Amino acid sequence: MNTQWEILVVDDEEVTRESMAAWLREDGYSVDSAASGREALEKTKEKEYAIYFVDLKMPKGIDGIETMMEIKKIHPDASVVIITAYATVDTAITAMKEGAIEYIVKPCNPQEISLLVGRIIKVKNLERENTILRQRLLGQYKFQDIISKSAKMQEIFSLIREISSLRSTVLIQGESGTGKELIARAIHYSGDRAEKPFIAVSCSALVETLLESELFGHEKGTFTGAVSQKPGKFEMADGGTILLDEIGDISPKLQMDLLRVLQERSFYRVGGSEEIKIDVRVIAATHVNLEDAVRQGKFREDLYYRLNVINIHIPPLRERIEDIPLLARKFVERLSHELGKPISDISEGGLKKLMEYCWPGNVRELENAVERAMVTCKEHVLTEHDFQFLNGTKKDAQEWEIPPAMTLEEMERQAIITTLKRLNGNIKETAQVLGMDRSTLYDRIKKFNIQR
Amino acid sequence: MSRLSLMPVGDVDMRALELLAARCGQEFGWDVSIDASIPMPDGAFDPKRNQFEAIHILRAVIEHSRSDADRTLGIVNDDLFIPMLTFVFGQAQLKGKVALMSLARLRQEYYGLPANSPLYLKRVEKEAMHELGHTFGLIHCTNKECVMALSNSIQQVDIKAAEYCRSCTIFLHDSLKMIAMDTRRELQ
Numbered sequence: 001m002n003t004q005w006e007i008l009v010v011d012d013e014e015v016t017r018e019s020m021a022a023w024l025r026e027d028g029y030s031v032d033s034a035a036s037g038r039e040a041l042e043k044t045k046e047k048e049y050a051i052y053f054v055d056l057k058m059p060k061g062i063d064g065i066e067t068m069m070e071i072k073k074i075h076p077d078a079s080v081v082i083i084t085a086y087a088t089v090d091t092a093i094t095a096m097k098e099g100a101i102e103y104i105v106k107p108c109n110p111q112e113i114s115l116l117v118g119r120i121i122k123v124k125n126l127e128r129e130n131t132i133l134r135q136r137l138l139g140q141y142k143f144q145d146i147i148s149k150s151a152k153m154q155e156i157f158s159l160i161r162e163i164s165s166l167r168s169t170v171l172i173q174g175e176s177g178t179g180k181e182l183i184a185r186a187i188h189y190s191g192d193r194a195e196k197p198f199i200a201v202s203c204s205a206l207v208e209t210l211l212e213s214e215l216f217g218h219e220k221g222t223f224t225g226a227v228s229q230k231p232g233k234f235e236m237a238d239g240g241t242i243l244l245d246e247i248g249d250i251s252p253k254l255q256m257d258l259l260r261v262l263q264e265r266s267f268y269r270v271g272g273s274e275e276i277k278i279d280v281r282v283i284a285a286t287h288v289n290l291e292d293a294v295r296q297g298k299f300r301e302d303l304y305y306r307l308n309v310i311n312i313h314i315p316p317l318r319e320r321i322e323d324i325p326l327l328a329r330k331f332v333e334r335l336s337h338e339l340g341k342p343i344s345d346i347s348e349g350g351l352k353k354l355m356e357y358c359w360p361g362n363v364r365e366l367e368n369a370v371e372r373a374m375v376t377c378k379e380h381v382l383t384e385h386d387f388q389f390l391n392g393t394k395k396d397a398q399e400w401e402i403p404p405a406m407t408l409e410e411m412e413r414q415a416i417i418t419t420l421k422r423l424n425g426n427i428k429e430t431a432q433v434l435g436m437d438r439s440t441l442y443d444r445i446k447k448f449n450i451q452r
Numbered sequence: 453m454s455r456l457s458l459m460p461v462g463d464v465d466m467r468a469l470e471l472l473a474a475r476c477g478q479e480f481g482w483d484v485s486i487d488a489s490i491p492m493p494d495g496a497f498d499p500k501r502n503q504f505e506a507i508h509i510l511r512a513v514i515e516h517s518r519s520d521a522d523r524t525l526g527i528v529n530d531d532l533f534i535p536m537l538t539f540v541f542g543q544a545q546l547k548g549k550v551a552l553m554s555l556a557r558l559r560q561e562y563y564g565l566p567a568n569s570p571l572y573l574k575r576v577e578k579e580a581m582h583e584l585g586h587t588f589g590l591i592h593c594t595n596k597e598c599v600m601a602l603s604n605s606i607q608q609v610d611i612k613a614a615e616y617c618r619s620c621t622i623f624l625h626d627s628l629k630m631i632a633m634d635t636r637r638e639l640q
Binding site: 013015016018019020022023025026027028083106107108109110111113114 | 501505506507508533534535536537538539540543544545546586591592602604605
């Protein structure tokens with residue numbers, strides 16, 4: 001259908017513009033005409049046309065090239081075709097250099113014009129299709145990635161809808177693997193910042209000095225290796241959202257710097273003296289209890305309150321077991337495509353096994369378990385047999401006795417040492433089994449001084 | 453009953469006019485009259501291009517059209533152009549009352565080939581159905597065999613049939629019904 005596309009014909013000669021407009025209308029286009037560059041600009045301000053046919057020589061007022069340049073100021077992607085009765089190489093070069101999509105000499109062969117219009121409209125249709133698909137993709141990011149029918153998660157979804165377009169800071173708390181980054185993305189992509197950048201930074205992955213430079217950028221020559229000026233993540237996220245993951249792990253100095261950014265909405269690059277103003281929505285995420293960290297003096301109280309304007313607590317998977325069949329089936333559907341294996345479902349027995357497991361690594365661990373089962377499965381349906389590697393039901397967890405006087409840190413250290421040993425020091429698999437990021441695992445290995 | 457006026461501009465081949473009168477009467481179920489020829493308007497001829505400017509002639513046809521005609525088809529023997537294009541087979545007012553067609557490029561002789569009367573008359577029929585189709589609100593059809601398909605060359609005219617495709621027929625019939633209703637309302 002051509003009727004959805006509008007074309008503007010700009011020519012000072014009435015016969016020329018009206019006959020051209022009539023010819024294009026027969027093809028189904030909606031066509032407007034303008035007798036001068038000024039009139040064309042007035043019409044351009046009111047609406048955007050798919051194609052502008054502009055005559056090069058218009059004696060009164062501005063000429064075709066100037067008209068095109070002004071149209072491009074209003075609609076930078078406008079497709080302007082410059083028409084002339086006298087072709088010269090110079091004018092053709094000027095027209096193309098200033099952004100004309102085509103330069104034609106009148107009179108043209110009707111076939112030539114038909115092909116030109118068809119080619120431009122084809123690109124316009126593709127661009128429109130691309131925009132629609134991108135919008136759909138953004139829509140998918142909103143909530144489709146987070147699958148849940150639990151009442152607690154539904155409450156979180158409605159909270160996301162309410163707060164997505166605010167600038168208030170959000171603190172997302174939840175165990176490792178519960179999908180904190182997905183929630184942060186959902187907030188960003190369902191709000192009015194969706195078209196702007198979403199930048200995620202894992203605060204536990206880098207040492208203090210590197211993290212400072214990563215967040216705020218640095219000036220050339222600030223430290224060895226700073227061979228050029230580099231913008232930080234805050235600058236990259238300007239207009240959009242920054243996710244500071246594992247915020248509980250940042251040093252006291254960085255806590256101070258961050259507090260300043262939240263208060264002033266500005267910062268200085270490392271080694272820089274120029275104040276940089278930003279408009280960034282901050283979302284912080286952590287698996288540790290920040291309130292406890294504040295009580296223990298490990299986290300600044302003022303920063304905690306700055307971050308905790310809107311609080312989202314994601315329940316662990318064991319508290320929403322009704323989601324396990326839903327999630328597991330979704331993973332089977334997706335992974336069967338990715339792995340190229342014709343597995344279509346999970347048996348009742350398989351689901352029972354999954355629902356009885358304690359899932360310390362939450363949704364991420366469930367996804368990994370489904371993938372592992374699918375890799376070795378020879379049938380079309382996953383059964384309890386395929387999940388035999390899952391050891392430790394909720395019952396086991398409840399019955400497990402903690403050795404006397406063992407601290408949480410010692411338990412964590414032991415869990416890492418044992419798992420690393422069992423998996424021959426494989427970091428990726430250890431992180432998967434323990435349900436933590438690789439970066440968090442590296443951090444813990446360093447912190448507990450574990451020999452690999 | 454609705455009326456179509458066939459209006460020759462200058463000297464026009466009578467065979468073509470008679471053929472069109474029969475075909476249009478059959479296609480639209482209207483009264484068709486072959487009216488007196490009007491002179492070629494002054495200024496329509498462009499000596500540099502050795503062609504006639506379509507819009508000038510179209511305006512003359514509008515000026516001379518009968519008041520009782522629901523549609524007027526102007527027919528010229530000569531080659532037509534619009535300033536932007538090297539030539540046009542015809543020109544119509546989309547959803548308007550007047551259309552114009554040229555017989556010049558429908559003749560084999562124009563292309564240096566021996567005359568072929570049946571082929572020429574088939575082309576005349578196609579061009580008339582096409583331009584009148586525009587006056588009934590039909591736009592170019594993507595069906596290459598439909599008479600409303602865009603033709604920028606004589607080869608494209610020859611590829612298509614002289615009939616409207618199924619969807620253009622439905623649209624055409626709707627348009628004819630609306631015109632009949634308007635005519636009845638005016639008479640009442």
